[in-house]
Amino acid sequence: MSDHEHTSTHIDEVDRSILKILQSDGRTALSEIARRLDMGSATIHERVRSLEEQGYIREYRAILDPKLLGIDQVAFVQVETTAGRFSEVAERLAEHREVQEVHEITGDFDLLLKVRVEETDDLSEFLSKLGESDGVRKSSTNVSLRTVKEDGRLDLNGQ
Template identity: 65%
Template sequence: MDLDEVDRKILSILQVDGRAALSEIARRLDMGTATIHERTNKLEAEGYIREYRAVLDPELLGADEVGFVRVDAAAGRSSEVAEHLVERPEIQEIHEITGDSDLLLKVRVADREGLTDLLRTIGTYEGVEDTATDVALRSVKEEHTLEVRDE
């Protein structure tokens, strides 16, 4: 599916406000609601829109300690380890990477004790050989939106 200007505008609006009513999007784009509904359904079906969700405030929820964990896995086991790590709710992101480590995790916990417990648990997983952790002192920017550009 090739995105046109209208599709890109719809994506931009929904990315900022996933609760935007289709009638409001139609009004903003000077189009009919049925047209916006049809286009949004197509964007969902094609996978451009994966889900709608609220972005929660981690500090208010008591999960404001951020760490980045590099995981070294046994040879050929990084994908298996990654699939096992998916089960941990404290792990927000898992990336298979190049370089000295195999995986890079972004974790969010309540406190250092929670981080210590998580690292201890990760270290027991079969296939994990080593971890190295960096703790964020301050989060300057955490962005969840993507730039929707012309192709």
């Protein structure tokens, strides 16, 4: 089954409730989820395993504070690529440690990158490498002055 064939219609309200709890705190014990949903632990364990196998849950990880770690310089870089090469360039740019996100987009540019670095010098160095990258025609950079909201959680309430 392809990713496009996998839609939220394949999960029920219990699965959706499990996903909401784990998305809020991935360390929530399965026994606690079972208690909250008034279900057996074995049932919750099986459902979570199934959600993992189906790809609804990709991974579990801690969300770190970039400001406390000193990696809080954020820039959004639009990239125009040589005709027909945007996917190849996107894959290559995704390998850079500074690049947190790569999106293929519509409009005047082909790619949108979210880049996070410690210092503006690091951003300058990255942009120099980007400008010399094979398949990159031009780029435009916007430096974030302040992050008002940054949340990777999905809104499961409206479904």
